[in-house]
Amino acid sequence: MSLENFAIIESTLREGEQFAGANFTPDQKVRIARALDEFGVEMLELSSPCASAQSEADVRLIVGLKLSATILTHIRCTRDDARRALDTSVGGLDVVIGTSPALRQHSHGKSIDQIIDVASDVLCYIREQAPNIILRFSTEDSFRSDEADLLRVYLAVSRLGVVNRFGTADTVGIATPAQVSQLVAQLRRTTHVDVEFHGHNDSGCAIANAYAALEAGATHIDTTVLGIGERNGITPLGGLIARLYMLDRTRIINKYHLDKLYALDHMVAEMVGVEVPFNNYITGSTAFTHKAGIHTKAVLAAPETYESINPADFGLKREVKIAHRLTGWNAIRGRANELGLALTDDQVKEATQHIKTMADRQVLDMQDVDEILRTWVSVEAKAD
Ligand code: HCA
Ligand code: CU
Numbered sequence: 073m074s075l076e077n078f079a080i081i082e083s084t085l086r087e088g089e090q091f092a093g094a095n096f097t098p099d100q101k102v103r104i105a106r107a108l109d110e111f112g113v114e115m116l117e118l119s120s121p122c123a124s125a126q127s128e129a130d131v132r133l134i135v136g137l138k139l140s141a142t143i144l145t146h147i148r149c150t151r152d153d154a155r156r157a158l159d160t161s162v163g164g165l166d167v168v169i170g171t172s173p174a175l176r177q178h179s180h181g182k183s184i185d186q187i188i189d190v191a192s193d194v195l196c197y198i199r200e201q202a203p204n205i206i207l208r209f210s211t212e213d214s215f216r217s218d219e220a221d222l223l224r225v226y227l228a229v230s231r232l233g234v235v236n237r238f239g240t241a242d243t244v245g246i247a248t249p250a251q252v253s254q255l256v257a258q259l260r261r262t263t264h265v266d267v268e269f270h271g272h273n274d275s276g277c278a279i280a281n282a283y284a285a286l287e288a289g290a291t292h293i294d295t296t297v298l299g300i301g302e303r304n305g306i307t308p309l310g311g312l313i314a315r316l317y318m319l320d321r322t323r324i325i326n327k328y329h330l331d332k333l334y335a336l337d338h339m340v341a342e343m344v345g346v347e348v349p350f351n352n353y354i355t356g357s358t359a360f361t362h363k364a365g366i367h368t369k370a371v372l373a374a375p376e377t378y379e380s381i382n383p384a385d386f387g388l389k390r391e392v393k394i395a396h397r398l399t400g401w402n403a404i405r406g407r408a409n410e411l412g413l414a415l416t417d418d419q420v421k422e423a424t425q426h427i428k429t430m431a432d433r434q435v436l437d438m439q440d441v442d443e444i445l446r447t448w449v450s451v452e453a454k455a456d
Contacts, residue, residue: 073287075316075323079114081166081268082309084296084340085134086117086146091300093344100343101130102137104297107336109139112328113309117144117294121160122153131160142206149190149209154198164206165198166239167191171222172213184221188228199234208268210239214255215247223258230263237266237292242281245274245303249284256288268292271307273299278307283315297340298348310337311353317381331387354381360390365400368392372406395441397431399424404441411442413449423448 084104088094096104105116116139121128135143144164147153157165169187170179182190191209198207209229211222226238238259242252252269259267269285269292271278282293299308310333317324324330337355341348350357360383362371370377371392383390394403401417401424408415408423415423427444430436 073319075286075320075327077291078286079292080309080312081115081117081144081292081294082108082113082141082296083117083146083270083294083306084108084300084309086119087270087294087301087306088296088340088344089119090302091296091305091344093346094300096343098126098130098133101134104340104343105134105137105139105141107332107339108297109137109141110329111309111332111336113141113295115142115144115164115292117146117166118162120145120147120153121156122147128156128160131157131162135161144206144208149194151194151197154194154201158198158201158205162205164208164236166208166210167194167198168210168212168239168241170212171225172216172243173218174216175213184224188225191225191229192232195229195232195234206237207235208237208239209235210241210268210270212241213243214240215242215251216244222255223262226259226263230265235265237268238263239268239270240285240290242269242271242278245272245278247271247281248277249280252281253284253288256285256290260289266291268294270294272301273304273306278305279311279315282307282312298337298346298352300340300344308353309333310355314353314381317385321385325385330385333386334388354386354388359383360388361393362390363393363396364398365403368394369400369402372403395427395431395436395438397428399427399431404445407441408445411445413445415445415449419448 085101089096108116118131118134119127121131131145142163144166145157145162146166147157149167149169169191176182195209211217211225214222229235240255256267267290269282269290271281293312295307295309295312297309299305334355337348348355362368362378367378392403394407401421404424405420408420423445427441
């Protein structure tokens with residue numbers, strides 16, 4: 073698996089706008105778009121200009137920024153939506169239509185044959201109007217659609233020869249990596265266009281599913297900052313980056329400006345009124361915190377012993393916690409050295425025992441540890 077032909081479709085300004093707490097002002101959208109562009113994502117997906125008058129103005133505003141990222145907008149499969157989207161001069165259209173029985177019955181009421189007819193009409197119309205636009209066709213709720221239906225739709229659209237990319241969507245977060253892999257591989261085998269995966273996180277597989285899609289030959293993955301989106305959201309940008317870093321650190325470091333991730337996650341969290349979760353990939357408060365004595369000893373000697381991600385690659389620092397009952401004397405010696413305190417190994421070991429005893433009785437902080445170490449030096453000095 074190689075990351076050569078891989079691109080992120082960053083949908084914070086579309087799927088992310090569907091997050092419960094998101095009410096982005098034009099200024100906030102500009103800040104998010106610029107920050108994502110600086111981070112280096114290849115494409116930005118924006119809410120449809122048909123959603124509201126302000127949405128349309130915002131699409132035009134973002135297009136006008138002339139960012140490096142390609143600007144896409146997400147529309148329903150109708151000529152009217154397409155016409156309005158084309159008028160904003162976006163670089164690409166992401167067209168979607170539901171194919172699962174649930175959506176066919178309760179959303180648009182069309183049969184598979186009718187879906188194929190509408191898609192053919194709308195996609196050919198777009199291609200006629202905009203010969204160079206990037207055109208994507210996706211089936212909403214792909215993983216609850218009948219497999220034969222789904223392939224019939226994709227193959228019919230493929231024969232039109234007008235789309236650049238097929239989307240697959242795990243709209244309700246039910247797919248497993250094996251299922252994603254199977255569908256993506258099948259599309260790659262039977263059609264000649266790029267394949268995108270969009271995965272919701274209802275059952276916690278969004279990153280694993282995105283990765284499985286890539287392994288099976290997908291070329292594009294949808295993300296949002298912190299994973300925000302409908303319900304509990306989709307594949308998070310930072311989580312996908314963490315996953316891809318494990319695959320090919322050098323390429324990820326060269327492809328994206330990783331040191332911008334922390335500010336990006338925190339900026340969007342603030343805009344949508346949430347905290348960055350403590351256990352968030354890379355940018356959570358404890359992502360690089362080491363605690364147990366056995367870990368801290370090894371980490372202080374060679375960080376890679378207990379770190380698969382080097383925080384410095386993201387402009388961040390590791391933290392070694394030593395003020396607790398699980399502490400070890402190696403880490404305590406390190407602190408004594410930092411403080412310039414001359415203690416022998418035996419003295420450090422005694423001080424460590426004392427810290428552990430104290431920590432069994434009360435919660436300690438660094439100041440307590442420093443104070444104990446300083447006292448130890450003076451007690452030892454007096455004893456001499
Ligand atoms: C939505 C639908 C979508 C579309 C994905 C796609 C989904 O919430 O409007 O266009 O590929 O999850 O199915 O986000
Ligand atoms: Cu979605």
